[in-house]
Amino acid sequence: MTLPQNTTNSDKSHSRFHPWLKIFLYIGLIAVIIGVAYRFYGVFSSTSEHSHYVVEQPVAATIVKKSHLPVILTELGTVVPISNVTVQTRISGYLQQVFFTEGQLVKKNDLLALIDPRPSEALKAQYEGNLKADTALLQQAKLDNKRYQTLLKQNSIAPMTAQDQQYKVAQLEGQVKTDQALIKQQELNLIYCHIRAPVDGRIGIRQVDAGNYITEGQSGGLATLTQMTPMSVIFTLPENQLGIVLEALKNKKELTVEAWNTDNTTKLATGKTSVIDSQIDTSTGTVRLRAIFENKNWELFPNQFVNAHLLVKVIKDALILPNNAIQTGPNGSFVYVIQKDSTVKIQTIKTGYNDGEHTVITAGLVENEKIVTDGIDTLHEGSKVIIPENTQSSE
Incomplete structure (x- = not known):
């Protein structure tokens, strides 16, 4: 019976100190966590500060140079x-022959096609006959008029008869001129029957074949002649x-x-x-x-x-930069200029003509300054940069 009583007393003693032990353990654990957190915070702060001021950012750069820039x-x-001519006929008739091939190069006045000339030749012969007859009548009327004028001076003929003869001469003279004009018209038609190239050029696809009846001003003409x-x-x-x-x-x-x-x-x-x-x-x-x-x-x-x-x-001796070097901010255009200590400085500039690849710098830069062209996104005033080998632009 004694053993159970001793066990019970021991348990009561252990339970009396157990809550305090837990409190001490919790306090120690919290202290350890705070210490570890402080340690990591110090390391992170040191690393962040070091990266902000020490790490060099790789960039590409170019040198500001003077050059001649064409304004295009x-x-x-x-x-x-x-010259782009639709070859047309100037007279109606049957297309008798075509002398060109499609795509051929022709010279001015080369014969391209022939319209049947026989109707014009027949009319010309007819008008020539009329001219010969009217010319004979005119000559006879002139002789009669000369004789009537002599008789009129001798008072051997009525004045009205002599005057009528003068009118007849004038009428026949008009008829002769009409015959001559009709002959010239047929001569011109005979020329129009021979369709010739109006200019030097290359002739296109033929629109009409030989044997067809074509008319003056026909749509599409014979072909198109283009000066090359x-x-x-x-x-x-x-x-x-x-x-x-x-x-x-x-x-x-x-x-x-x-x-x-x-x-x-x-x-x-x-x-x-x-x-x-x-x-x-x-x-x-x-x-x-x-x-x-x-x-x-x-x-x-x-x-x-x-x-x-x-x-x-051509803009001569202009300061030029590639367009990718130029940035735009609240105060206008600016660039990052690399200093001797490898830090960058923001420099406001004024720009001129832009050809799509290069821009003329009218103010803000001088020759031989080194300008960042790539790797700009993470830069700010005072950033430290490094230019890797084979990345500096030669522009």
Whole structure:
């Protein structure tokens, strides 16, 4: 009976101290957690501070240099032949012969087709016969008129008879002139029966075959004759750019124009322009220009779409930067200038002409300054930078 009583007393003693032990254990655990947290906070703060001020950010850079920058205006244009003629007949008749082949190059006045000339030849012969008869009548009337005038002076004929003879002579003279005009008309028709090339060029697909009856002003004509050399390109220019082009034409009679393909990847030909349309199209706010190209090898084809690159002028000794170096902020355009200590400084600049790849710097920079072109997103005033090898731009 004693053993159970001792066990019970021991349990009571243990239970009396157990709550205090738990409290001490909790306090110790909290102290350990606070210490570990403080340790990690100190390490993190030190690492963050070190990264903010010490870590160098890799960037690409370029040197500000002076260069000649051409001012080029790029506009969409269309290849338009200087001469594009629909070959028409000027007389109605049966198409007797066709002397050209489709796609053939022809010279001005080359014979292209023949319309049956026999009706015109027959009419010409008829009018020549009429002319001969009327000429004989006129000669006889003139002789009679001369005799009547002599008799009139001798008072041997009535004045009215002599005057009637004079009218007859005038009438026959008019008839002779009419006959002569009719003969010339048929001669002209015989010329029209021979259809000739009005200009040098390349003839297109034939619209009418030999044996058909064709009429004057027939729709589509015989074929289309297109002048291939030289060739022109018509392109439009926005009205707000017209001033610099007119100013350039005051100094130079002609401006250089390059024709590029629609993707702007291949130059097709180089030509000149000096022709500006006489008015602005109010519906589009543009004005048309025509550029002339030699087109010896047919680089340009009628109705082809091209990009016209108009060289207006060349800006000499300009400070230029690639466009990716220039940023825009609340105060306007700015760049990151790399200092001697490898930190960057924000520099506000003023810009001029932009050709799509480079921009002229008119104020804010000097030659040979080093400017960040890539890796800009994480930079701020005073950032430390490093330029890895083979990343510095040569522009």
